[in-house]
Amino acid sequence: MxxxxxxxxxxxxxxxxxxxxxxxxxxxxxxxxxxxxxxxxxxxxxxxxxxxxxxxxxxxxxxxxxxxxxxxxxxxxxxxxxxxxxxxxxxxxxxxxxxxxxxxxxxxxxxxxxxxxRQPITEDDQAFVRIDSEGRRAFIDDEELQLTAKEFDLLRVLVREAGKVVSREQLMQEIWETSWYGSTKTLDMHVSVLRRKLGDDATNPRFIATVRGVGFRFEQPEGT
Structure with missing residues (x-):
């Protein structure tokens, strides 16, 4: 049990x-x-x-x-x-x-x-993140992620721009509909939560990489 x-x-x-x-x-x-x-x-x-x-x-x-x-x-x-x-x-x-x-x-x-x-993602795993925009649902392989509205919006934008660096300014404006005034604690919190829900490791990320001084980049495993 x-x-x-x-x-x-x-x-x-x-x-x-x-x-x-x-x-x-x-x-x-x-x-x-x-x-x-x-x-x-x-x-x-x-x-x-x-x-x-x-x-x-x-x-x-x-x-x-x-x-x-x-x-x-x-x-x-x-x-x-x-x-x-x-x-x-x-x-x-x-x-x-x-x-x-x-x-x-x-x-x-x-x-x-x-x-x-949730099971830890190992080095050999080829987990794939999928977004259902109309249903506002996100999946890692066949398992649905339990996301808040803002977490879903953040993941949707990052997946949409997979392979590209998305700036903090763009994320704040697109998701929170606000101008960026220097503090991004809100954004940092949501990225941290997303990483944990994806089974990601901030020091060696599989999905969400931090591009220091710029923003974040989402990467799917090769071949997916």
Missing amino acids: TRVLLAEDDPTISEPLARALRREGYDVVVTPDGAAALRGAEDNPDLLILDLGLPVLDGLEVCRRLRAAGNPVPVLILTARADEVDTVVGLDAGADDYVTKPFRLAELLARARALLR
Whole structure:
């Protein structure tokens, strides 16, 4: 049975969420603080749903320690912080995806399923990204990606311009319909999330490469 570790100190959130996860067929363990979450992660759960605002150790510190120890458990962050910089910090700490509170249960369950299905892309894999513009759906091979509206728009533009460098200015103007004033934290956050959902590695990317000082380039595997 798929095992989910839920680290959330608010019982008004953890109890109904744990019930919903169990209805999905998961074996759920609930822990109320960060230190207990670290101990629980040593039992190799299939997914860690991690609140950022935990007592004893906050969620970011839990995530950092897990990754520093080489623990590869997929991490889905729950956060009440809408600030995009906080989200970027969470992703840089090694989280795989995030949901902001208050969240829709159906969305959280869909993101959990996507992380549980996702397999690491190896050097020999020839994964292919496909966009269904009319249906606003994106797939990696035959697996549908769970994307927000902005994440889909960003991926659609990058795939459309595959092999070309797309500037930060163009992405900000085309997706956010705004002039670029120097800060691109919003864009950086969405690129970071996309990379994780694609199974990409920012240090050795398969799909989204950073062109320093300019923008980003999307590359499909050769022969696809």
